[in-house]
Structures are given as structure tokens and as C-alpha cells.
Amino acid sequence: MTIATALILAFSLSMDSFAAALGTGACLRRPGLWEAFRVGACFGGVQLAMPAIGFALGLTFATFVQEVDHWIAFLLLLGVGGKMVWESLFGDEEDEAGGDGDGRTALGALLFTAVATSIDAAAVGVSLAVVDVDIVSICLLIGVVTFGMASGGVLMGRAAGPLLGQRAELIGGLGLIAIGTKILVEHTLGF
Structure with a gap:
């Protein structure tokens, strides 16, 4: 696999994480650089691991x-997004996006979303099991690109949050549901 192909793959896989991080940044109260890096590290770490897991599974259960x-x-995305939509409409305004009130996302919610948005990376790992590739280098590249995209997404969401107001969590939840639906439609209908 060429470096250009690997970069395209990494950016493609990071798009769902970017969208989820954008929603996270919009929902939280003024997340700082540290929170952006925390979210980026979580999404990047999970996105790094999933192709490796998929690669291992692909060798046996493709x-x-x-x-x-x-x-x-x-x-997974329907569950997380549905919860966000529900809480935006009927929940306590103090508990935005699974946050803990100080501009941070609850670790459980963050990990759950990271796993849900990286299932496709596991599927890619399965397909890479039948190709001659350096899986370690590809996983590292995917993790680094996702870290950058997710960190940037939180910071961009921070800027968009005040413009969206209380609708940020609703929009973020609907976005996660849309990502899940896109994944389902692409895989079942072949788009």
C-alpha cells in the first residue's frame, strides 16, 4: 500500500470521529485545548486499535x-445519538453531552462513542488481513490522523456551540444517528 493510499484511508476512517468530536465540542461548555487533546487521544487510540483487532479477526473470522x-x-451510534437527542429534549440542562459540568466529557460516554465510530476501522482491518501490508504502520497512521481530526473537531465545535445554544446536543445526537444510518446503508445497499 502506498503512503498516499494509506493517508486517504486514514482520513476516510477519521471522518466519523471528527463529526462526533465536533458535536462533543459544541455540546460542552467551552472545552479547552486539554479536553480537545483528551478527546483526540481517546478517538485516536481506539481508531488505532480497531484495524489491528479487525486484522486479527480477519485472519480467522473474516x-x-x-x-x-x-x-x-x-x-451503538443509534443508542448514543438517541440518548443525546432524548436528553436535549427532556433532560437536565446541566448534563450536556455526558459532560461533568466543567467542560469535560464523561470517559464512559467518550469511549462508547469512540468505539461506535471506529467499527468501520475494524472492518477495514479485516480486509487488510488478505492484503500484504504493514499493519503496524497503517494503524499508527490512522491513530495519528484521527487524533488530529478529533482534536480539531472539538475546537471547531467549541466555536459552533455558542451559535447553536441548547440545540447543540440535539444536533450532535442527530449527527451520530446519521453516521450510523450512513454506515448501515452503505454496507447493506452497497453505496
Whole structure:
């Protein structure tokens, strides 16, 4: 795999994480650089690990994993996004985006979202198992690119949050549901 192909792959896989981080940044109260790096590290770390996990699974269970990965991603993102939509409409205004009130995202919510947005990276790892690639280098590249994209997404979301007001969590939740639906449609209908 050429470096250009690997970069395209890394940026493609980081788009869902970027969108989720953008929503996170918009929902939190003025997240700082440290929170952006924290979110970036979580998304980047999970995105780094998932292709390696998929690669290992691909060596043994490729057919089964490819048949259900899109459903797993869809259900996880529907759950997280649905919770955000519910809380934006009926929840306590103090508990924005699973935050703890000081501009930070709850670690559990952050990890859950990171895993949900990186299921496709596991599927890519499965497909890489049948190709002659340096999986370590590719995983590192994916992790670094995702770290940068997610960190930037939080900071961009911070700027958009005041413009969106209380609708930020609703928009973020709907965005996660849309990402899950996109993954499901792409895999089931072949788009």
C-alpha cells in the first residue's frame, strides 16, 4: 500500500470521529485545548486499535465480522445519538453531552462513542488481513490522523456551540444517528 493510499484511508476512517468530536465540542461548555487533546487521544487510540483487532479477526473470522459490523456500528451510534437527542429534549440542562459540568466529557460516554465510530476501522482491518501490508504502520497512521481530526473537531465545535445554544446536543445526537444510518446503508445497499 502506498503512503498516499494509506493517508486517504486514514482520513476516510477519521471522518466519523471528527463529526462526533465536533458535536462533543459544541455540546460542552467551552472545552479547552486539554479536553480537545483528551478527546483526540481517546478517538485516536481506539481508531488505532480497531484495524489491528479487525486484522486479527480477519485472519480467522473474516466472513462473519464483515456480515455484522455495520449493524453493530448502527446500533451503538443509534443508542448514543438517541440518548443525546432524548436528553436535549427532556433532560437536565446541566448534563450536556455526558459532560461533568466543567467542560469535560464523561470517559464512559467518550469511549462508547469512540468505539461506535471506529467499527468501520475494524472492518477495514479485516480486509487488510488478505492484503500484504504493514499493519503496524497503517494503524499508527490512522491513530495519528484521527487524533488530529478529533482534536480539531472539538475546537471547531467549541466555536459552533455558542451559535447553536441548547440545540447543540440535539444536533450532535442527530449527527451520530446519521453516521450510523450512513454506515448501515452503505454496507447493506452497497453505496
